[in-house]
Amino acid sequence: MQADLIQEARRQVEICNACRYCEGYCSVFPSLHANRAFTDGSIIQLANLCHNCRGCFYACQYTAPHEFDLNLPAVLAEVRRESWESFAWPQAVARRFNTHGGAIVLALVVGFAVLFAAIKAVGSAGGEGFHAVLSHNAMVAIFAPAFLLPLLILGIGIKRYWHEVEGQSVTFSDIVGALGRAANMQDLAAGHGEGCNFEDEDRFSQGRRHIHQAIMYGFLLCFASTSSATVLHYIFDHHAPYAFWSLPKLLGMTGGLIMTLGCIGMVALKLRSDRHVGDAQAWSGDIAFVGLLGFVGFSGLLLYGFGATALMPALLAIHLGAVLTFFLLTPFTKMAHGFYRLAALIRDAQRKRLARR
Structure with a gap:
């Protein structure tokens, strides 16, 4: 620091x-x-x-x-x-993303999309649906490490944060209180409950709070879609592709739509906001992250809509490239804010509990 x-x-x-x-x-x-x-x-x-x-x-x-x-x-x-930059590992990646976020996102999405397209060009995996392009085992081999490694990096950062803020042993009530505040996003309603002034100094609005909630709950629905598909595959031996009315499809489409609209709304808010009341140095990284998250949702919707056409292999390569980029950059983007924010709320709930003694 x-x-x-x-x-x-x-x-x-x-x-x-x-x-x-x-x-x-x-x-x-x-x-x-x-x-x-x-x-x-x-x-x-x-x-x-x-x-x-x-x-x-x-x-x-x-x-x-x-x-x-x-x-x-x-x-x-x-x-x-x-x-976030000082607690992240490696720090150089976090600092570079905040100043060159757009270029990094574009390069990685395009690079990974070309890689997935090349895998398809080498030969079909012989499965059904998406797995005709990339087998289930290949997807697991690629995305499981890409999901777990960023979580490990975030865990290291949160541990460093907890030590820096002198956090103590956490109780169940600390976690419940923090989760409640995070779920409702109460602080975006401000103390008077009328909303915040992010859009304009004289206008109170709940817009930013609702957009944050759309992005968060849309992402959670998409995660629930993947989780439900994992349960169906490994526990019930029900393999993809899934029907339109199946749980993975319904959760994924709903979440993708909400998340995409939320990201569009967030970009619009940021473009209207007064930059000197925020961190101007993080502007590129913030816009790049919101754009990437919105593109993950939008490309997923396109894949649902055109999954049975000749466009499917190209759309799948683009979507998987965006998802892989999102996972790998998670510890170095604004996505890390959710983890640090929750840790800060837990620490604050802990402070209140200890003050009552």
Whole structure:
């Protein structure tokens, strides 16, 4: 972490701690006001609790041109990105993605798609449906490591984060409380419940909260689709391809549609937002990640729609290239925010529990 960035964040949160005008806006301020002094770890914890809703910035009397020049959402966004990069392994990949995200995503998707197309050109696997292009065993051999390795890398990062924020033993109630806040995305409704100011300083809206929920629940439905197909394959000996009304197809199509629409909405919000109240350095990485996630959903829908046509092999190669890129880049993209955010909420629930003793 850059010492000057942490020091600037500390300066701003100390002023906020003295003012307390924004008390109750979101999870950041109760946690902030519980501190008398701010360690590097407590600054990182506050940054990962922040959802960049920007309500505090537009309500603040100490923003520029005031001499205090506060911009808490922006400085916490920078600390948040720096923390993910410093906890990630290898760090160089995380830093490079945030500055060259679009080029990295495009190169990997195209490269993997060409690779999958080349596998098809070598010869058919002899199966049915998608497995006529790439066998089930080949898919497992490629995607199982591509799924598990990023989880291992994220686990290393979360462990480092937990140590930095002085996390202690977790109870079941800590986890339940954190999951409830994450599922409802309460902090995007702000303390008054009217929504956040991400789109415009004078307009409260629940739009960003609903778009976040669409992306999250759409992704979970797609994951549930894959999981249900795995159960059908290995436990019930029911192999792909599956019928239209089967659980994998229904979950996948619903999730893909919701996730795609959510990603389109998120890009539209980001294009309308005021960049100086966020982390300008992460703009490329943020847009690249949202675009990649949306393309995963959209290419999956195309594959469902044209899976029985001559376009299927090419669409499958493109879709698998996008999915493989998404998996491998997960620890270095905004996707990591979900894991760190949940860890921050668990740590905050732990703080509240210990304060009640």
